[in-house]
Structures are given as structure tokens and as C-alpha cells.
Amino acid sequence: MHPPIEFWFEFGSNYSYLSLMRIEALADRAGVPLSWRPFLLGPIFRELGYQSSPFNEQKEKGEYAWRDMERRAAKYGLPFKRPSVFPRPALLPMRVALLGADQPWMGEYCRRIMLQNWVHDRDIDNADVVLAALAGLVDDPAAIVAEAGSERTKLLLRAQTANARDHGIFGAPTFMVYNEMFWGDDRLEDALEWAQACPAP
Amino acid sequence: MHPPIEFWFEFGSNYSYLSLMRIEALADRAGVPLSWRPFLLGPIFRELGYQSSPFNEQKEKGEYAWRDMERRAAKYGLPFKRPSVFPRPALLPMRVALLGADQPWMGEYCRRIMLQNWVHDRDIDNADVVLAALAGLVDDPAAIVAEAGSERTKLLLRAQTANARDHGIFGAPTFMVYNEMFWGDDRLEDALEWAQACPAP
Structure with a gap:
């Protein structure tokens, strides 16, 4: 049995999009269990001294990243x-993702949210969009959205983000296999190979 | 005939090491002409507002990058x-690289310099190290080192660095295929594929 790959991601993160659309199928094919770890990138960036995404902070790198995204998406x-x-x-779709992390509907829900942001250019911090993404996947979408707004869920997402910081995570997507960190969509395959080669502890 | 891949690099750049050791063989296998473009990363970083390498500016990312380097080197x-x-x-080995860019000894010379920095932990801005790297590759290493110290060579390297800036280059290694930019060792294969797929202009 291979160790799990932890997938730390954010719906607002562009390279997280590329990984999120691919990871479930790739992990399945590799025989590596997948552990979903939604966390908030904003507080991490602020702690590292950024005002916004690093891609907004540095114009040259940011413009390059958009072109790179286009090419990578086409490649995949x-x-x-x-x-x-x-x-x-x-925030809202992230809180729902936290609730769904161990549920069978997690992958499809996350892909639907990502497509709204990265293909359909829609505001995703929106109850209608989240309800539509849950439709057909769960019995009672409204109950999940209500639970997402609870104090308990807010605290859990805050704790998950603090956990990311404790792991030394500084961006997204990040993959962890035990304590081995892999950063960036272009390291997804490496992380899966690491898990495959890794003996159980 | 495929268009050339321009390889913009610095001996002081860690990810340039990974690309430099691989690019000649990979370009040859791909049937893509290789155009060596040594340039100085320091002036570019200073213009972008960094005091040092971005890996030194941000501790978390810097520590991660060293681990990533180890894994990537092992993979290759x-x-x-x-x-x-x-x-x-x-500075000195970069000036020599500028003189050698179109010479048959360029690849082997550059690999030797890189190994001194990234394996043997030696100061490379040093005439003895550069002379040793040129030994057996050129008839008169001392003449090349003397030419590297000329005002003309200094100006040429400054112009090459200004050229990098004009291309929008913000890091190394960077690969250019016509005006298409690829940044980072992990995009070398993509850049070569791009050149292979690219029709002549």
C-alpha cells in the first residue's frame, strides 16, 4: 500500500486548476490514495509579505504565467x-470543499467549481454557483451550504490553513507525501512517483 | 529545418545548472539548433527590485528549492x-561563455564550469578555474581569458543582458523560440517540442 498524496489547493490559484482537473485520475492510475486538503492561500501570502498573488506583484512573471497556463492547459x-x-x-466553495474532503463527491464538485472560475469566468464565492455545483452529487445541497456557513466550518478552514503554514507551505498547489513537499502543478507526477517508491513508515 | 532554441542562462543560477547539463544532448536528439545566450542575472534581479536571488529573499521558497534541486538532479x-x-x-566565466557562444567547445566548457560550482563548491569567478575548464578545448586558453577581460567583451555582455531585459526575461534558465518564452528547467522539454512543432517564419 502506497502512502497517500496530500493535495493542498485553492480554487483561486491558477496552477491549482491544472492539478485539480488531473489529480484524481492520475492518483487512481498510480494506485496512490488521494487526500484532499483545501486551504486558504490569502492568509499565507499575507504572512509572507505579499499584498496579492505573487503573479500580480511582479508584472513580468505574471504575464508569463498566463501564457504558460494557456500552453499547459492545451498540453493537458x-x-x-x-x-x-x-x-x-x-471562501464559500472552499468551506464546502472542506466538508467534502472525505466524500465521494469531492472530485467532481471541485472540478465543477474550478471550471466556473477558469473557463466560464464566473464569480465562485456565490451560493447559487456552489448549489449548482453540488446538484446531483448530494441529496441536499442547501444543507451543505448552510453547514459551510457555520462557525464550526469557518474555524476548521482556519485551522487547516494554519496547518498548511506549519507544514511550511508557501504556495499552491502543494503536494505532500509524508514530509516530502512538492510545489507546483509541474511536480504532480514527481509527487506521485515519490509515493509509489516510498516504503510505508 | 526547426527554428533554434535560445538558451538564456547564468552560471550562478541553480536551475540553469540542470538545463545546461542536459540541453546539448536533448536539442541534438530533437533536431533543434541550439543558440547559447549567456547573460547576467544580477542586473535583471536588481531592476525587478530584488536584493539577491529570489530564493534568498524568501526563506520558505528558498529552502524548498534546494530540496527540489536535489530531487531533480537525482532524477536526471x-x-x-x-x-x-x-x-x-x-563574471569572468560568463564573459568567456559569451566569446564561446558560437564555438564547438561551448557546451563542454560550460558544463565544466557548472560542475565546479554545483558539485565541487568552488569559486568560479577565478582565472585558474576558467583556464582549467578551457584546457584541451582550445589552443590558447590564456588568450581567451585575456580577451574576456577586454573592454569590448565587457560591453558585449552588458548588451546581451540588456537584450535579455528587452525580451522580458525575469529569471534563468529561459528558453526562447522566436518570441515564445519558456521559463525554468522544467520547461526545457516543452520548449524543444515547441521548436519542433513550429513552422519556419
Whole structure:
């Protein structure tokens, strides 16, 4: 049995989009269990001294990153359209993702939210969008959205973000295999290979 | 005939090491002409507002990058030892690289310099090290080192660095195929594929 790959991601993070659309199928094919770890990137960036995404802070690198996203998406056969708002707030869908992390509907729900942001250019911090993403996946979407707004869920997401910081996470997507960190969509395959080669502890 | 891949690099840049050790063989196999473009990263970083390498500016990302370097080098079968000085000044060997860019000895010379920095942890901004790297590759190493110290060569390297800036280059290694930019060792294969797929202009 291989160790799990922890997938630390944010709906507002562009390279998280590329990984999120691919990871469930890739982990499945690799025989590596997948552990979803939604966390908030904003507080981490602020703690590191950024006002916004590093791609907004440095113009040259930011412009390059959008071109890189287009090429990478094409390489993976994924649709992509540069959104009109970046980074897009994602508090509500992130809270729902936290509730769904161990549920069978998690992957499909997350992909639907990501497509709204990175292809359809829609505001995703929005109950209608989240309800639509949950439709057909769960019995009672409204109950989940209500639970997402609870104090308990807010605290859990805050704790998960603090946990990310404790792991030394500084960006997204980040993959952890035990204490081995891999940063960036272009390290997803490496992280899976690491898990495959890793003996149980 | 495929368009050339321009390889913009610095001996002091860690990810440039990984690309430099691989690019000649990979470009050859891909049937893509290789155009060596040594340039100085320091002036570019200063213009972007960094005091040092971005890896030194942000501790978390910097520590991660060293671990990533170890893993990547192992993956490629390349030796690697984290140097005691980073980033290492490389003015003299860079000037020699500028003189050698169109010469048949360029690849082997550059690999020798890189190994001194990234495996043997030696100061490379040093005439003895540069002379040793040129030994057996050129008839008169001392003449080349003398030419590297000329006003003309200094101006040429400054012009090459200004050229990098004009291209919008913000880090190294950077690969250019016509006006298409690829940044980072992990995009080398993509850049070569781009050149292979690219019709002549």
C-alpha cells in the first residue's frame, strides 16, 4: 500500500486548476490514495509579505504565467480562459470543499467549481454557483451550504490553513507525501512517483 | 529545418545548472539548433527590485528549492551538492561563455564550469578555474581569458543582458523560440517540442 498524496489547493490559484482537473485520475492510475486538503492561500501570502498573488506583484512573471497556463492547459487537453478577476475570492466553495474532503463527491464538485472560475469566468464565492455545483452529487445541497456557513466550518478552514503554514507551505498547489513537499502543478507526477517508491513508515 | 532554441542562462543560477547539463544532448536528439545566450542575472534581479536571488529573499521558497534541486538532479542522474555560496559571482566565466557562444567547445566548457560550482563548491569567478575548464578545448586558453577581460567583451555582455531585459526575461534558465518564452528547467522539454512543432517564419 502506497502512502497517500496530500493535495493542498485553492480554487483561486491558477496552477491549482491544472492539478485539480488531473489529480484524481492520475492518483487512481498510480494506485496512490488521494487526500484532499483545501486551504486558504490569502492568509499565507499575507504572512509572507505579499499584498496579492505573487503573479500580480511582479508584472513580468505574471504575464508569463498566463501564457504558460494557456500552453499547459492545451498540453493537458483542458479548457482555459484567463479570468477577468484574479485572484478570485473562493471562501464559500472552499468551506464546502472542506466538508467534502472525505466524500465521494469531492472530485467532481471541485472540478465543477474550478471550471466556473477558469473557463466560464464566473464569480465562485456565490451560493447559487456552489448549489449548482453540488446538484446531483448530494441529496441536499442547501444543507451543505448552510453547514459551510457555520462557525464550526469557518474555524476548521482556519485551522487547516494554519496547518498548511506549519507544514511550511508557501504556495499552491502543494503536494505532500509524508514530509516530502512538492510545489507546483509541474511536480504532480514527481509527487506521485515519490509515493509509489516510498516504503510505508 | 526547426527554428533554434535560445538558451538564456547564468552560471550562478541553480536551475540553469540542470538545463545546461542536459540541453546539448536533448536539442541534438530533437533536431533543434541550439543558440547559447549567456547573460547576467544580477542586473535583471536588481531592476525587478530584488536584493539577491529570489530564493534568498524568501526563506520558505528558498529552502524548498534546494530540496527540489536535489530531487531533480537525482532524477536526471546528475551530481549535485548545495554550494556554500549562493548566488556565486561568475563574471569572468560568463564573459568567456559569451566569446564561446558560437564555438564547438561551448557546451563542454560550460558544463565544466557548472560542475565546479554545483558539485565541487568552488569559486568560479577565478582565472585558474576558467583556464582549467578551457584546457584541451582550445589552443590558447590564456588568450581567451585575456580577451574576456577586454573592454569590448565587457560591453558585449552588458548588451546581451540588456537584450535579455528587452525580451522580458525575469529569471534563468529561459528558453526562447522566436518570441515564445519558456521559463525554468522544467520547461526545457516543452520548449524543444515547441521548436519542433513550429513552422519556419
